[in-house]
């Protein structure tokens with residue numbers, strides 16, 4: 293292994309979770325492909341190399357981080373490739389294709405968004421993350437999956453516990469997990485999920501309905517057979533983490549971005565057709581899936597001048613790619629008016645996000661309802677905007693106020 297620069301040698305995941313940007317800015321400048329001892333993996337931080345590797349699934353099949361694999365178990369579509377991956381995409385895609393989403397999305401999202409807004413305190417103050425963005429995100433997907441009977445707060449608790457386990461990535465000098473207890477929250481969540489969903493699966497086997505999980509069980513299976521639970525669960529965990537959490541992150545991030553440019557917020561309030569642009573820039577600015585995608589080299593290869601041995605895992609840092617100075621002017625600023633340059637938020641290639649259209653629709657409707665109900669939204673500047681996370685990132689809380 294080549295000598296590791298001191299700043300890379302000493303970085304910790306805790307520091308990255310607080311604020312990954314200074315470290316990755318230096319990586320892009322000095323070592324856009326770098327082995328990071330705390331992770332036991334290579335990090336790829338520049339946009340062009342992230343895009344090149346993401347698109348090249350022949351030479352860079354998808355794998356999963358050790359912590360991700362420990363959290364989801366074998367069989368998740370994230371680290372499945374080729375024909376088997378195609379079958380899993382065929383399982384999830386019917387409910388997510390644009391023509392399907394357009395038919396159900398308004399009824400799925402709008403009434404609940406309005407209900408949450410009507411329940412806001414009358415004092416003109418709220419934490420938008422816990423009162424709105426997360427609830428709207430989890431209720432939409434929960435109802436689509438067929439988990440109507442799981443409370444909004446329970447769904448929020450599940451994604452949070454799966455998320456901290458998935459990103460419990462620190463390894464010691466031997467490459468073993470540095471915090472093995474950090475997987476307990478995920479194990480608790482999975483035990484609850486199985487206890488709750490197993491009887492529902494029993495029911496769906498004999499009584500299929502329109503829910504996504506019911507279709508996962510039945511679609512494309514020979515007469516009289518259903519897809520085994522060991523296929524369903526790892527993929528359900530993927531949804532119960534990323535797909536539950538990220539539209540909420542994206543919604544809150546977009547509001548935080550707009551609050552940093554009150555003139556731009558005002559334009560979006562006056563012209564809601566700007567909302568898609570605003571949310572796209574929000575997700576460019578702070579990618580919700582910041583650093584959670586891993587590929588493996590099929591053979592010895594040189595990338596960005598660094599020799600990588602066959603089998604090595606490389607982590608694609610989409611949050612860093614999205615602030616690459618070579619692709620964006622003033623990349624750290626939220627700016628509705630920047631040129632529309634593609635970004636890495638939804639990945640690329642065979643593993644590009646299957647929920648792109650669904651997520652964008654949930655975020656858009658959530659923001660439409662919010663800005664219509666509270667057009668005079670302001671930051672509560674007695675509180676900090678508290679972005680957190682390295683694997684997944686967004687505001688932990690977002691305190692706002694408005695004149696009532």
Ligand code: 261
Nearest residue numbers: 529530531533534535584
């Ligand atoms: C729906 C996407 O979910 C994930 C993506 C990347 C890592 C973990 C996830 O659950």
